[in-house]
Amino acid sequence: MIVILEGVLDSETLGAVRKKLADADWESGANTAGAFARGQKNNWQLPDGAPLALELGERIVDRLWTDPLFISAALPRKLYPPRFNRYGVGQTYGAHVDAALMRAPGSDRMVRTDLSITVFLSDPEDYDGGELEIESSLGAQAVKLAAGDAVLYPASTLHRVAPVTRGERLASFFWIESLVADVAEREMLFDLDQTIQSLSGQLDADSPELAGLSGLYHNLLRRWAKT
Template sequence: MLTVIEQVLSADEVAHFRQRLRAARWVDGRATAGTRAVAVKQNLQVEREDPVGRELGQALLARLGRLPLFVSASLAERIWPPVFNAYRDGGHYGLHSDAALMLLPGAERSLRSDLSATLFLSPPEEYEGGELEIETSFGAQAVKLAAGDMVLYPSSSLHRVTPVTAGERVCAITWIQSAVADASARALLFDLDQGIQALSVGRPADDPAIGRLVHVYQNLLRRWATP
């Protein structure tokens, strides 16, 4: 399931992020690639310990935690500290899959990558190419969103970033461990939650029919959540 979350950041916030990132320390993105991915990766990333990257990453995590659509779609249990990257001068990332387990920086525990997220920080008219292409059961889907918008997609999918032939594509990426590991179960919970929210509009908070639906949602979540 691909989920687009619009306006994670406002236009002013995007401009602030872009301005702050100019002062960050950018390094070769291949430094964090796996042994196979390094052969198909050509981009720049903000160094993991860079204070600007850490500051903006924390701000982004705080924002995601307040977005109902993100919370509903991800049921996030752990989130990798966001990574900021840039593609230009033909930069690309060939077809690859994300690592299933990632050791969290500064922690002695791993994150299971259930969902990957890309937040676009460059307007699509500022660069050519740079589509995020995600393999799905219905074929490859190309994603190129407005600045400030985010796409969530399964980490298990094969995906790539096509070459940026003009301009610069700046994004933030992260990975999420969901409380519900099974993707189909998570999708059903998301659909049920979105239906409950839509039906709740204009109804009293103690509406018994809505209460029963919430009861079903919580019991399904209880059944499917990872212990």
Template structure:
């Protein structure tokens, strides 16, 4: 399932994040690459240990916790601390797939990468190129969102970032381990959740049909989830 989530960061939060990361030290983006990705990746990013990156990542995590759409779509069990990358001057990231297991160096934190997320931090009118191209069952999907908006997609997908030929493309990226490992099951739960919410808005939370559908949702989640 590929889903765009609008305004994860509002204007004030976006300004705070940019104020932190813009003044930080950017390093070679292959600091977090696996062997395959290192062959295709040309960009810069902030070190995982950078204090500004950690503070900005905390702001992103706080924003995710306030997003009902993110919670409904991802059913998150763990979220990798957000990282930050930057492309300019023709830099790109060729076709690759993300590592299945992500580990934070120097800690015992690790997760299974079920979902990948890219949170755009630049106005798309300020740069050319930099599209995130995700290969899914319906063919290549091209994503270039407004600043503060995020795309969520299966980490198993082949994807790439096209060369940035003008301006700078800055983003936060991270991975999510879902309580529901199977993408198809997550998709069904998300669609059911959205249907329940729409029915509740029309009929009221106490309507018998809403109560029954809510029960179906939670019983399916109970069947499929690892808490």
């Protein structure tokens, strides 16, 4: 399941983030790649745990915790601190699957990577190429969003960043450990929750149908969630 989150960052926050990234000290993205992915990864990245990455990442995380669609789709338990990357002309990241477990920088806390998220920071008109291509049951889907929007997708999927052929692509990316690890269970809960939200605008708040669906949602979440 691929979910688009619109307006994760407003224009004011987005401008402040891009201004600070313009003066950032970048390092090779291959420094954080695994043995297989290292040969596939050609980009620039803020060092893990760098003060600037932590500062900017906190802004994104604070916003996501207030986003109802993100909460509904991800059912987040833990978040890996956001990373930031930059792709110039000719740079790309070949097809890969994200590591299943990651240790948060500067701690012994492990995060199981159930979901990946990419927050686009560059306007799509400012660069050519650079699409995030995600394999799904429907085939490869190319995602290139407006600055400030984000895409959420299973970290278990094969994905790549197409080569940038003009301009520069800035993004933030990180991972979420969900309360519900099973993809199918999490997707069913999302579909049920979205149906409830839609019906809540059509039915009375005390309708038995709405109460029944809400009860079903919470009983399934109670069965499947691991806290």
